[in-house]
Amino acid sequence: MKRILVVGGGQAGHSVAAKLRSCGFDGRIVLICGEDELPYQRPPLSKKYLLGEFERERLHLRPRDYYSDNGIELMLGERCNGIDPNGRKIELGSGVLNYDELVLATGSTPRNLPERAGGLLDGVHTVRTVADIDGMRSELAAGMNVLVVGGGYIGLETAATCATKGCNVTIVEVADRILQRVAAPETSNYFRALHSDRGVRVLEGTALARLLAGTGGRVAAAELKDAGRIDADLAVVGIGILPSTELAEAAGLEIDNGIRVDAYGRTSADGVWAAGDCASFPLGGKRIRLESVQNAIDQAEIVAENILGAEREYVPVPWFWSDQFDAKLQIAGLGTGYDRIISRRIEGAAAASFWYFAGDSLLAVDAINDSRSYMVGKRLLETGKAANTEVLADPSANLKLLIR
Numbered sequence: 001m002k003r004i005l006v007v008g009g010g011q012a013g014h015s016v017a018a019k020l021r022s023c024g025f026d027g028r029i030v031l032i033c034g035e036d037e038l039p040y041q042r043p044p045l046s047k048k049y050l051l052g053e054f055e056r057e058r059l060h061l062r063p064r065d066y067y068s069d070n071g072i073e074l075m076l077g078e079r080c081n082g083i084d085p086n087g088r089k090i091e092l093g094s095g096v097l098n099y100d101e102l103v104l105a106t107g108s109t110p111r112n113l114p115e116r117a118g119g120l121l122d123g124v125h126t127v128r129t130v131a132d133i134d135g136m137r138s139e140l141a142a143g144m145n146v147l148v149v150g151g152g153y154i155g156l157e158t159a160a161t162c163a164t165k166g167c168n169v170t171i172v173e174v175a176d177r178i179l180q181r182v183a184a185p186e187t188s189n190y191f192r193a194l195h196s197d198r199g200v201r202v203l204e205g206t207a208l209a210r211l212l213a214g215t216g217g218r219v220a221a222a223e224l225k226d227a228g229r230i231d232a233d234l235a236v237v238g239i240g241i242l243p244s245t246e247l248a249e250a251a252g253l254e255i256d257n258g259i260r261v262d263a264y265g266r267t268s269a270d271g272v273w274a275a276g277d278c279a280s281f282p283l284g285g286k287r288i289r290l291e292s293v294q295n296a297i298d299q300a301e302i303v304a305e306n307i308l309g310a311e312r313e314y315v316p317v318p319w320f321w322s323d324q325f326d327a328k329l330q331i332a333g334l335g336t337g338y339d340r341i342i343s344r345r346i347e348g349a350a351a352a353s354f355w356y357f358a359g360d361s362l363l364a365v366d367a368i369n370d371s372r373s374y375m376v377g378k379r380l381l382e383t384g385k386a387a388n389t390e391v392l393a394d395p396s397a398n399l400k401l402l403i404r
């Protein structure tokens with residue numbers, strides 16, 4: 001009987017296994033995951049789960065019965081330590097498993113501060129796993145001074161949740177503005193104002209020198225470069241993630257900002273595929289790697305279909321969302337390489353959308369509390385229809401006319 005192994009039981013690993021079964025694959029599927037937890041969704045972790053408004057069971061993508069009913073063998077709390085692509089086998093702590101096809105869905109790992117900067121002190125948290133959040137949640141209390149290092153989406157979401165819990169929150173961002181790596185200044189301005197209005201102190205262009213320990217080795221303060229010292233009872237490190245490529249690298253697979261795959265999800269080794277946060281793939285003449293739920297699901301499902309012989313290329317219109325306080329940001333497309341932004345904003349309203357253009361080509365839209373702009377932007381990107389910038393900029397115009 002044919003055996004497909006999936007290493008990594010996050011969103012991508014789960015989606016590969018589920019799609020293989022729903023497409024009629026009747027061989028063995030084994031899902032191996034280092035975390036001892038049923039496959040789960042991460043987005044609520046920095047939002048409602050940290051707030052205490054989302055039960056742990058609701059994080060799970062499917063209940064345990066789903067896996068047994070569908071003949072998906074789960075090996076949870078089990079790490080894969082090595083791959084032998086020539087011998088078509090992998091090494092686990094508990095022994096060796098042979099495979100016919102192998103999917104790497106190993107995700108990514110948060111970057112932490114080095115030990116000399118206080119990264120290993122008690123009270124310093126990264127935001128990736130349910131265990132990370134359980135640890136943070138058990139320490140958080142209203143009135144605490146929380147320092148968030150990094151003003152990307154994870155840092156901002158965590159800051160918003162901590163502020164909602166009644167903590168005094170400071171965000172320290174080394175770049176000139178929050179979200180600099182991923183969004184236009186207009187979007188950064190919106191979220192800076194949102195956080196400041198809710199009492200979060202946003203320090204941009206400010207570098208952390210190091211976290212300082214108080215009594216008992218717990219973080220107590222932060223020393224900032226050229227900006228003095230601030231109290232910190234708890235620190236959140238949100239300074240980006242690195243694709244988990246160690247296994248692939250050790251096995252001699254090609255790595256290029258992630259495990260290098262082609263448009264079908266094949267790695268450089270025969271019979272080995274990759275999907276999700278860990279994989280970089282070709283899109284529009286470039287090589288990219290996406291860190292989103294949409295990518296983890298869609299790329300994984302295409303890999304499953306291609307393992308079964310479909311020969312489908314993965315050509316996504318990426319989308320992403322972020323929730324901070326009562327603002328919902330929805331993003332369609334990729335804004336990199338834009339040369340102008342068209343803003344659509346109703347004076348005094350919380351809704352706004354920012355449209356990224358390169359010449360006349362629409363690249364992406366950031367829509368905040370404005371699902372219509374998001375929906376129209378996504379449709380325009382999918383169909384390649386021209387976007388009339390005068391209509392976009394006019395808040396009284398009916399956007400839906402653009403996609404008729």
Ligand SMILES: Cc1cc2nc3c(=O)[nH]c(=O)nc-3n(C[C@H](O)[C@H](O)[C@H](O)COP(=O)(O)OP(=O)(O)OC[C@H]3O[C@@H](n4cnc5c(N)ncnc54)[C@H](O)[C@@H]3O)c2cc1C
Nearest residue numbers: 008010011012034042043079080106107276277291292293
């Ligand atoms: C707090 C948070 C909030 C987020 N919010 C959003 C959001 O609002 N919208 C959005 O689109 N995206 C969001 N994301 C991103 C999204 O969750 C990820 O892009 C997605 O989970 C990636 O799925 P994955 O399966 O590729 O990787 P992961 O979910 O990281 O899963 C990989 C799994 O593989 C396991 N693994 C790794 N190596 C091994 C090994 N050698 N052996 C066994 N197991 C191994 C890991 O332990 C892990 O469980 C968020 C992420 C986080 C952390």
